[in-house]
Amino acid sequence: MAVVIEELEISERFDQDDIRKIREYNAVRYEGMTPAEIVADTKAGAAGLLEIMRKRKMAKI
Numbered sequence: 216m217a218v219v220i221e222e223l224e225i226s227e228r229f230d231q232d233d234i235r236k237i238r239e240y241n242a243v244r245y246e247g248m249t250p251a252e253i254v255a256d257t258k259a260g261a262a263g264l265l266e267i268m269r270k271r272k273m274a275k276i
Contacts, residue, residue, distance in 0.1 A: 223240045225233045245253050 223236060225236070245256075248256070
């Protein structure tokens with residue numbers, strides 16, 4: 216049975232419920248992926264966030 220992934224919606228508050236939604240969303244996305252594929256996907260997703268943090272000088276990388 217194929218699982219349909221809906222677009223993830225995060226609230227303005229970014230509370231505990233949003234974190235739960237993200238975890239469930241990722242669990243479905245990563246189903247059937249190898250650990251190496253999961254790591255590569257996570258790094259690719261984090262690249263945009265890290266760039267924003269660098270611009271805001273929040274990240275010390």
